[in-house]
Amino acid sequence: MSQIHLVCQGAICKCQFGTAPDTLKVKTQNKRFINDWEAKSxxxxxxxxIGQTFEKNTFGSCAKMNNSSCKPVITKWEDYYEKITLKDNNGKPLLEDSKATCSVAGSACIQIINNGQVCEITKQNIKNANPEIIKIINPVMNLNIDGVGILQIPNI
Structure with missing residues (x-):
């Protein structure tokens, strides 16, 4: 992997002892958004x-608990980004290769399999786009002056 990305709410995590993934839920701060044009999610x-910080709060059946239902409690994260500290919670940003320790397993068994970021194209992206390049990449799309893309089917 050439770049390591920051992690946000909605990241998908899995435990090496569990049978299903779960979605990370940020509960320690509510002001710092990334990869979110409208700063909502x-x-x-x-x-x-740390603690119970997943949406369903289960990774399915847990092999460490004789395949009983998993109820993860995160005790710590490791391999986070050390060079930034958020003022809101004194937290260091998680990276997509960060790992979490669960109180049941006692080891860094939870990994991030999707960082939660998604590619969004906004009206500003369209306004900044070069119409000539867009025409080469996608010949059926025409950009009008206010930046809204219009799909046009060429005459055949």
């Missing part, structure tokens, strides 16, 4: 997001 995850 993609809160930055930090190493302070």
């Amino acid at each position: 993609k809160l930055m995850a930090t190493h302070k997001d």
Whole structure:
């Protein structure tokens, strides 16, 4: 992997002892958003997001508990980004290669399999786009002056 990305709410995590993934939920701060044009849902995850910090709060059946239902409690994160500290919670941002320790397993058994970020194209992206390049990439799309893309079927 050439780049390591920051992690945000909505990241998908899995435990090496579980049978199903779960979605990370940021509960330690509510001001710092990443990869979210309208700043509504993609809160930055930090190493302070410990405890019960998943949407379903289960990774399915747990091999460490004789295949009983998993109820993860994160005790710590490791391999987070050390060079930034959020003022809101004194947290260091999680990276997609960060790992979490569960109180049941006692080891860093939870990994991030999707960082939660998604590619969004906004009106500003369209306004900044070069119409000539867009025409080469996608010949059926025409950009009008206010930046809204119009799909046009060429005459055949």
